[in-house]
Amino acid sequence: xxxxxxxxxxxxxxxxxxxxxxxxxxxxxxxxxxxxxxxxxxxxxxxxxxxxxxxxxxxxxxxxxxxxxxxxxxxxxxxxxxxxxxxxxxxxxxxxxxxxxxxxxxxxxxxxxxxxxxxxxxxxxxxxxxxxxxxxxxxxxxxxxxxxxxxxxxxxxxxxxxxxxxxxxxxxxxxxxxxxxxxxxxxxxxxxxxxxxxxxxxxxxxxxxxxxxxxxxxxxxxxxxxxxxxxxxxxxxxxxxxxxxxxxxxxxxxxxxxxxxxxxxxxxxxxxxxxxxxxxxxxx
Amino acid sequence: xxxxxxxxxxxxxxxxxxxxxxxxxxxxxxxxxxxxxxxxxxxxxxxxxxxxxxxxxxxxxxxxxxxxxxxxxxxxxxxxxxxxxxxxxxxxxxxxxxxxxxxxxxxxxxxxxxxxxxxxxxxxxxxxxxxxxxxxxxxxxxxxxxxxxxxxxxxxxxxxxxxxxxxxxxxxxxxxxxxxxxxxxxxxxxxxxxxxxxxxxxxxxxxxxxxxxxxxxxxxxxxxxxxxxxxxxxxxxxxxxxxxxxxxxxxxxxxxxxxxxxxxxxxxxxxxxxxxxxxxxxxxxxxxxxxxxxxxxxxxxxxxxxxxxxxxxxxxxxxxxxxxxxxxxxxxxxxxxxxxxxxxxx
Numbered sequence: 001x002x003x004x005x006x007x008x009x010x011x012x013x014x015x016x017x018x019x020x021x022x023x024x025x026x027x028x029x030x031x032x033x034x035x036x037x038x039x040x041x042x043x044x045x046x047x048x049x050x051x052x053x054x055x056x057x058x059x060x061x062x063x064x065x066x067x068x069x070x071x072x073x074x075x076x077x078x079x080x081x082x083x084x085x086x087x088x089x090x091x092x093x094x095x096x097x098x099x100x101x102x103x104x105x106x107x108x109x110x111x112x113x114x115x116x117x118x119x120x121x122x123x124x125x126x127x128x129x130x131x132x133x134x135x136x137x138x139x140x141x142x143x144x145x146x147x148x149x150x151x152x153x154x155x156x157x158x159x160x161x162x163x164x165x166x167x168x169x170x171x172x173x174x175x176x177x178x179x180x181x182x183x184x185x186x187x188x189x190x191x192x193x194x195x196x197x198x199x200x201x202x203x204x205x206x207x208x209x210x211x212x213x214x215x216x217x218x219x220x221x222x223x224x225x226x227x228x229x230x231x232x233x234x235x236x237x238x239x240x241x242x243x244x245x246x247x248x249x250x251x252x253x254x255x256x257x258x259x260x261x262x263x264x265x266x267x268x269x270x271x272x273x274x275x276x277x278x279x280x281x282x283x284x
Numbered sequence: 285x286x287x288x289x290x291x292x293x294x295x296x297x298x299x300x301x302x303x304x305x306x307x308x309x310x311x312x313x314x315x316x317x318x319x320x321x322x323x324x325x326x327x328x329x330x331x332x333x334x335x336x337x338x339x340x341x342x343x344x345x346x347x348x349x350x351x352x353x354x355x356x357x358x359x360x361x362x363x364x365x366x367x368x369x370x371x372x373x374x375x376x377x378x379x380x381x382x383x384x385x386x387x388x389x390x391x392x393x394x395x396x397x398x399x400x401x402x403x404x405x406x407x408x409x410x411x412x413x414x415x416x417x418x419x420x421x422x423x424x425x426x427x428x429x430x431x432x433x434x435x436x437x438x439x440x441x442x443x444x445x446x447x448x449x450x451x452x453x454x455x456x457x458x459x460x461x462x463x464x465x466x467x468x469x470x471x472x473x474x475x476x477x478x479x480x481x482x483x484x485x486x487x488x489x490x491x492x493x494x495x496x497x498x499x500x501x502x503x504x505x506x507x508x509x510x511x512x513x514x515x516x517x518x519x520x521x522x523x524x525x526x527x528x529x530x531x532x533x534x535x536x537x538x539x540x541x542x543x544x545x546x547x548x549x550x551x552x553x554x555x556x557x558x559x560x561x562x563x564x565x566x567x568x569x570x571x572x573x574x575x576x577x578x579x580x581x582x583x584x585x586x587x588x589x590x591x592x593x594x595x596x597x598x599x600x601x602x603x604x605x606x607x608x609x610x611x612x613x614x615x616x617x618x619x620x621x622x623x624x625x626x627x628x629x630x
Contacts, residue, residue: 008401011351057354058539084557098362249530256527262580281500284562
């Protein structure tokens with residue numbers, strides 16, 4: 001396979017090699033991949049917010065966002081939480097093992113068009129921080145183009161907060177405001193971060209909405225209670241972004257399962273604004 | 285004048301097509317079932333039935349097909365092998381207009397921004413010789429969704445029965461003309477009376493669509509879908525239902541990625557690994573099927589995802605009739621229900 005894979009088989013994965021494995025929490029892991037075919041790897045491009053379909057041969061495939069932003073090329077990373085058959089098989093992979101990857105799919109965050117010159121507020125809950133992190137990593141790599149950057153990373157317990165080492169680096173930076181939070185009961189005696197649920201903490205933080213864009217991702221219940229808080233804080237709905245997930249098979253709008261009303265998460269999303277969310281029927 | 289195929293010459297057509305290298309399939313009787321299957325003689329054809337149990341979909345979108353293969357060698361290295369579909373040239377003789385019309389509708393999704401090679405390679409290999417419907421039953425509703433019992437849409441050759449029992453022949457497009465050139469025993473004849481069923485219009489499609497736009501949240505769905513058992517057979521017999529699953533099968537050292545038919549009526553269809561299900565109850569899944577066919581697909585791809593073949597109506601084990609449901613919607617019966625009652629909390 002030296003030529004680009006045959007464009008006409010939409011379901012044929014790229015062959016990848018596991019380059020590095022990093023545990024983020026007891027059940028969240030990041031895997032870094034490189035293309036077996038270096039030429040494909042060199043010509044591969046994507047944008048923050050796009051996803052891929054990652055597969056273990058003989059086990060199946062799962063959609064995850066591409067975790068490293070295009071400002072950090074040379075590999076494909078993805079962060080996942082142990083949940084089912086494929087994620088179990090992904091956890092069984094060692095460095096040097098091979099797996100499959102298709103993508104990039106979906107529409108990215110409009111960083112260039114809508115984020116530049118603005119203050120940015122990032123809110124992630126649980127594994128939902130993964131796609132949010134991709135965006136803030138890109139924005140931090142292009143730091144001068146944005147205003148203030150606020151990151152709220154909330155998880156159930158201290159042990160469930162992913163990206164701890166990276167968070168320590170972010171916390172030391174003067175040009176980022178990082179708030180770590182855990183649910184009540186999830187703290188340890190040494191815990192110096194916040195205790196509470198993401199919507200309540202966001203309300204306390206009350207980041208100014210003027211000239212700001214918010215990016216939210218987390219479990220459905222967190223999104224449900226966070227969007228009204230952003231609205232109270234007077235973030236216009238068109239400046240609030242989220243990224244949806246749904247069960248997916250093809251990733252390219254054929255298999256007919258990820259639609260929410262008329263919108264296909266794989267083609268029209270996964271990135272949606274709160275305005276678009278409001279237009280969706282209650283089917284997600 | 286028109287071109288006429290005497291009924292007695294059907295046998296010659298089957299023989300000619302087979303000797304030209306085509307697999308010829310048509311409606312055949314299998315006990316109490318009539319299904320599309322390979323034939324070797326026109327005598328195998330069950331041309332007196334209104335419609336087969338299953339659609340022609342299986343010849344273009346098989347129930348299961350390999351889309352990729354993965355081999356692991358002794359050293360553990362994996363090779364990813366492209367699965368090449370080499371579809372057998374096939375003529376479907378005695379296809380129905382409601383089946384033929386389904387293919388151009390599904391072409392739209394399989395060509396939507398990216399081309400599904402498996403669909404189109406089979407599509408290329410299949411020729412449709414459709415016989416216009418001389419009869420219909422109470423489940424037929426092609427005329428309500430823009431079709432007709434003698435519609436040429438999607439067909440390569442259209443045969444229309446004459447009063448004398450012969451077939452008036454119409455070639456459609458280049459593919460049709462090429463195929464028709466292989467038909468022996470055609471003759472010119474004065475235009476004769478055609479036997480075409482009168483399929484009544486059963487509902488007003490645009491009224492149904494308007495009702496769907498207004499009634500995503502309506503107790504209508506619970507009332508309607510309460511008896512749905514979620515078997516999915518409506519989707520499997522449907523000529524336009526195309527949703528599929530991709531699964532890996534076989535041992536890890538020699539596995540296949542397969543595309544299998546799937547059904548939105550089943551709970552697992554949308555179940556997340558986290559346990560969250562966007563469509564937790566049957567009413568949500570039933571609503572999705574109706575919405576997809578009559579609202580979402582037309583609004584995204586421009587065509588109603590239904591040809592009115594009525595198979596789902598006939599096949600449903602609990603007599604939950606899509607025809608009745610869409611007729612109820614068109615008649616405004618969903619609008620009349622109070623919208624506050626009967627909401628299901630997820």
